[in-house]
Amino acid sequence: MIEPLGAPEEPMRREPTRTGTRTFVLVYLTQLISLLGSQLTAFGLGLWVYQRTGSTTAYGAVALATLAPGVLAAPFAGVLVDHSARKAMLAGHVGAGLCSLALALLVQADAPRLWLILALVALASICNSVQFPGLSSVSPRLIPPEQLGRANGAVHLGTAVGQLVAPAAATTILAAGSLWTILLIDALSFLVASTMLLVIHIPPAQGAATTRVHWRGVFADAKGGWQYLRGRRGFIWLLALFALMNFTLGIAQVLVTPFVLGFNDMHVLGGVMSFAGLGMVTGSVLLLVWGGPRRGRIRAVLCFALVESVSLLLLGVLRPSAFLVAACAFGVLFATPLVVGCGQTIWQRKIPAALQGRVFGIRFLVAQGVLPLAFLLAGPLADHVFEPLMRHEGPLSTSVGAVLGTGPGRGIALLFVVLGLLSILGVLLAATSPRLRRLEEEIPDNDITGRRTSAELAECSP
Template sequence: MQSNGNQPKSMKTFLVIWFGQLISIIGSGLTGFGLSVWIFTQTGDATPFALNALAYNLPRILIQPIAGSVADRFNRKKIMIISDTGAALVTLVVAGLLFTDNLQVWHIYLTTAISSLFSAFQDPAYRSSITMIVAKKDLARAGGMQQIGSATNLILVPMLAAFLYAAVGLRGVILIDFATFFFAIGALLVVHIPQPERKTQPSEDGKSSMLKDVGFAWNYLRERPGLFGLLWFYAAVNFFLSLSGPLWGPLVLSFGSEVELGVVQMATGLGMLLGGVMISTWGGPKDKKIPAVIAAIALSSIGYVIASLHPSVAFPAVGQFVVSFFLPASAALSQAVWQVKVPADIQGRVFSIRAMIAFSIIPLANLIAGPLADKVFVPMMSAGGLLSDSIFARLIGTGTGRGFAMVFLLSGVFLVGLSLLVLAYPRVRNLEKEIPDAIPDDQEEIVTEAVPGDAVPVPIGD
């Protein structure tokens, strides 16, 4: 495969792709918001939220190694186009079920699982393509810009959802979601995404070669203890995030309305937007990015504690703002480190194994989140419950929804403690010094001089 590594890298390409993805993400967000409210209206429990999250995460994790091998073997642009097309067709199926009044909760689980498979193939192709179109010095900014897109979605979706539901109903909203996929696909069709030169060739003998690719990526990480340890830290963090994540809706709806849930989601978007703008403008520290990643995770965890303190919309709104403000810095800086340390031609495989390890614990968290809240902590934190006279009750109160709050409180405390422990581990803390860069600085200086306009950060996201 011919290398395109010497071609100038332009943020314009990234901007075009981002814009198409942004429109599609907003459409999907409208559908997701409406279906989440529909699920809670139909069931009134937290468990279906957790099961839907499980339906998204489990297939994605299982298919990641194959998706990474595919990203290194085939044209990454075509992989992204096919993935977006598949996701659009799944949305069309949901619309059909709605129009025929046949939609059931299990249909949502199934279509969510299928959508996650397409997303699993798109993700390594997209992330590994960023290294080919964004200069080394701008990788952290690009990561922050991706977060801005998600934040824009969270801010706009609640307002748009309320207006569109009144104007065209849920069926119309899902059709709008389907139409937005054409923006994502169209953007990919008009840009050029360079392919990396293959320095490490994947084998070409079918299924066995896929297994060899998985083994190669696993060994690559095992030989680098800093990266390997960082991955298991991410897995633990994702466990607690995913334990609480499906419960945001039940927590707010236990004392508030759909409008107040929208307020919390808007606070989430505002925090993510400001955090994304901060990291995309600043770019993060030149050195010691990993300590900054860990510190950002610890600070974001405080938001879970805040959200648990009182059953009024202000507390989960402020809590979500804190969580969302610091997580973009953590995600952007981490992604920049990985993109610099891992050679471009093997990023598909390595990034997929990274995702599989980091997300491997999420299905367990999704599986136990609902029952843990509904069957354990809700009864314990009810009036006369086992913990109704405990220090926890004095801190967050008792009654309706306080069992959900207990999950948030414990998650926040454990995450802060875990972050401090990992920060004390030198192999993770010093991995930037121990592992050499895969992208030479002198190469990037030439690229920057070739396109001086790219030195100006552009506030975009994914």
């Protein structure tokens, strides 16, 4: 449990400085380095397990172990971040690096066991759970508020580049028969990130410098993030919208490969996926240069979410064509960093500094927690519900099939249409909420004097 040691003295007014901006760049680089290593391992290890076992279930288990434990641990990681973001991120890097090193030693000894691989991957996922709340809560302390949008653009650009580079790099290294090399690179990336964090000074959050952690009460403290959000319906609407968008895009992410292969080959699929990834890079670069709107960020989130949803809808409506699919996928991934980046700036500017770790941990749990469900539902929905409906003699072949076509892949097209309509409905419903529309006016920006933080810490105490 985090408890105040006494009434803190009035903190001095602190504004982010050039030194803070340089510190943010260093922190960002530590996260980027470890992220690239993690993405390399996630793709390479899953592919290696599939090659060794020939089991889709084993491949899916590795993917699930990479994501689910970290999502579940995020609220508790947020408690540690609120106490000391630097120590939490450092401990996360060290723990994840040791897991990668242990995996490398297992592979080198030619003694891997699937259960042991899954255990180490899950432990690494838990260690990495501090990184999102850590970087998200540190950024507002280091850089001026008007630069937060650009900083978020840089973060998404790093993610986009990693998603483009990691699969190709992992495949190339595995072709030489060396998973050990991938795991060693991952372990070294965590070592470099940890070393950089050791020499970085991150100022404590206002209201958090006079706190200590009681481990037995960490579950109670983790509720503080939810208690804060529960009383502010605008944030609940925003969080629900992001969860819905992640759910629909999660299903689409799984099914786009069989969708394209339904009318073309692997070479075309590679081109489509590369062009789609270029969309995410382009959106991230735009946010990095532009920084997002200075006012009306909620409107920007809703507008870009609508672009994302319509692009997903068109992915299913338009005729089977590699060019059209690539264009729609580009639109989806172009809008994604703009939606997330503009939304992230709102959270960073409005949530009190001493609560950001816990609130961002809850955000990660809710918004990312829907992804495992989406991944699990995607295949059965396509294979057992939508594809049978759109067969040449299927129940919808003469009605919906007259518009979308029938045959292999057209059931997935119908599912994309349903997902797009669901997302559009969610955006329009969110836009009707006065609490969401007025969120930026009703909730003040972070109070650097600490008075607002102290009051809201008391409100969120268990």
